[in-house]
Amino acid sequence: MGANGISQDPFIHTWKPEDGAHLGFGHKSLLQSDGLYQYILETSVYPREPEPLKELREMTAKHPWNLMSTAADEGQFLNMLLKLINAKKTMEIGVYTGYSLLATALALPQDGKILAMDVNREHYELGLPIIEKAGVAHKIDFREGPALPVLDQLVEDDKNHGTFDFIFVDADKNNYLNYHKRLIELVKVGGLIGYDNTLWNGSVAAPADSPLPEYLIYYRPFLMELNKALAMDPRIEICMLSVSDGITLCRRIK
Numbered sequence: 001m002g003a004n005g006i007s008q009d010p011f012i013h014t015w016k017p018e019d020g021a022h023l024g025f026g027h028k029s030l031l032q033s034d035g036l037y038q039y040i041l042e043t044s045v046y047p048r049e050p051e052p053l054k055e056l057r058e059m060t061a062k063h064p065w066n067l068m069s070t071a072a073d074e075g076q077f078l079n080m081l082l083k084l085i086n087a088k089k090t091m092e093i094g095v096y097t098g099y100s101l102l103a104t105a106l107a108l109p110q111d112g113k114i115l116a117m118d119v120n121r122e123h124y125e126l127g128l129p130i131i132e133k134a135g136v137a138h139k140i141d142f143r144e145g146p147a148l149p150v151l152d153q154l155v156e157d158d159k160n161h162g163t164f165d166f167i168f169v170d171a172d173k174n175n176y177l178n179y180h181k182r183l184i185e186l187v188k189v190g191g192l193i194g195y196d197n198t199l200w201n202g203s204v205a206a207p208a209d210s211p212l213p214e215y216l217i218y219y220r221p222f223l224m225e226l227n228k229a230l231a232m233d234p235r236i237e238i239c240m241l242s243v244s245d246g247i248t249l250c251r252r253i254k
């Protein structure tokens, strides 16, 4: 650091907020600039975004909690991933208005299934007409309520063990490790669990006393604990992707 508190790194010197470097929180990406993120969206994502997903995204943008919605680049990634692994039976914890759910439903074959859970049905129902119009609602089994008791019920029956090809977790971050204990039984050996927001706006690497918004401070320790636990878990291989707010993919190996 120089005397004025500015880094002496010549590259860092070239960055100013007005260049589009994003210094604030609440962004959908950890990239070095908003301009670069916009470039990705406009060049590669929006031109290929299926019409129903665009409609759902635009509808959700008017909703007061739209910050929760899965970003379009992450939706595109999920869609590609599900096709690559030939996913047929999936689960989603945390639906909101359904962007990731619809991205999943569009990627699955006609007889594919998604067990979707959220404590809030109202938000799911905002997106449901668009999901129905897209002709994929028959793939979705939506359960209103907390996910944990549903998972406990599934785990109780051996027939459900090792049956899910893909599970996307995007709900209450303080419960991710509780979910993991159950999901590891339910996902196939060779199947994937994706934990979303594992970089938590970059706050997982911020100094402990950083002045962060309350919601980041509250959930940060849970994500830091999760990240450590996943890295140590011998039952999975992991890959932490810096797409969107961080997605950790866990491939069950035993």
Ligand code: SAM
Binding pocket: 068, 069, 070, 093, 094, 095, 096, 097, 098, 099, 100, 101, 117, 118, 119, 120, 123, 145, 146, 147, 148, 170, 171, 172, 175
């Ligand atoms: N995947 C969604 C999308 O693409 O728009 C975003 C999900 S949003 C980040 C988190 C969701 O988790 C909220 O809709 C919230 O109601 C739900 N949620 C919170 N606690 C939950 C719980 N215990 N069980 C199930 N859902 C929960």
Ligand code: CA
Binding pocket: 068, 069, 070, 170, 196, 197
């Ligand atoms: Ca998310």
